[in-house]
Amino acid sequence: MVTAADARLPADAAAGDRRTGGKRHQSVLLVGRARIGAIDTACLVHDISRHGMMARFPQPPAVGDTLIVEVRGLAPAHAVIRWVRGHKAGMQFAEPQPVENVFQIRRDDGLIARPPRFAVEAAAVLRLDGARFRATVLDISAGGAKLMAETPALPGQTGQMTLADCDTALFGKVCWARGDQFGFRFVAPLPLLTLAQILAR
Numbered sequence: 001m002v003t004a005a006d007a008r009l010p011a012d013a014a015a016g017d018r019r020t021g022g023k024r025h026q027s028v029l030l031v032g033r034a035r036i037g038a039i040d041t042a043c044l045v046h047d048i049s050r051h052g053m054m055a056r057f058p059q060p061p062a063v064g065d066t067l068i069v070e071v072r073g074l075a076p077a078h079a080v081i082r083w084v085r086g087h088k089a090g091m092q093f094a095e096p097q098p099v100e101n102v103f104q105i106r107r108d109d110g111l112i113a114r115p116p117r118f119a120v121e122a123a124a125v126l127r128l129d130g131a132r133f134r135a136t137v138l139d140i141s142a143g144g145a146k147l148m149a150e151t152p153a154l155p156g157q158t159g160q161m162t163l164a165d166c167d168t169a170l171f172g173k174v175c176w177a178r179g180d181q182f183g184f185r186f187v188a189p190l191p192l193l194t195l196a197q198i199l200a201r
Contacts, residue, residue, distance in 0.1 A: 030102070031142035031192060033070040033116035036061055040118060042142075042199060044192045045071055048099050052079070052092040058196035060087050067091070070116040073101035117141045118199055123164035126184075128157040128174065137163065142195055144172065144185040153182040168194060 030045045032055060043055040048071065061067065065081045069091065078094040122137040124147065135149035145161065147153075157174045161184055172186040190198075 035068045042195045050096040115141045128159035142189040
């Protein structure tokens, strides 16, 4: 939760960085996750610093909104919206963030840093190496999805996933399989609007 003390911090996160000698990273272009109230949405992070970040939202928030944001390499962080211009918004973190982690491929524990995942429950049709079967999407990110199906999937199989209420075919490859669950990595990251439309459904 953003406290009253946070309101006394500089309204412009970039200004805070200049005063403390921090470096502001430009053109990050990572898909992040934002929770405003009870709503989860995707956002596209354009730049980030220890004190805040600028992101594009499918539906822009309002100045003063408090939210929890999650970006690859960082733990969920509390923030407050300081300005909004069109679909872009600038936010200030309640606490300084270790943004150097955003640019590391692997985390400190050796695991690969992954983009935020969104829990969903959506029907899908898989076509893998000529076989067609139904599956349920359990979660999704810009880079892939976790699914469950009665028909076993094998790592290395390639094909496409189509959501039952979405005409977009998502091409990719099965990257892991355990029991009736498996991971499907997309060939190309999902655009922000496509991910937002999937979450809205």
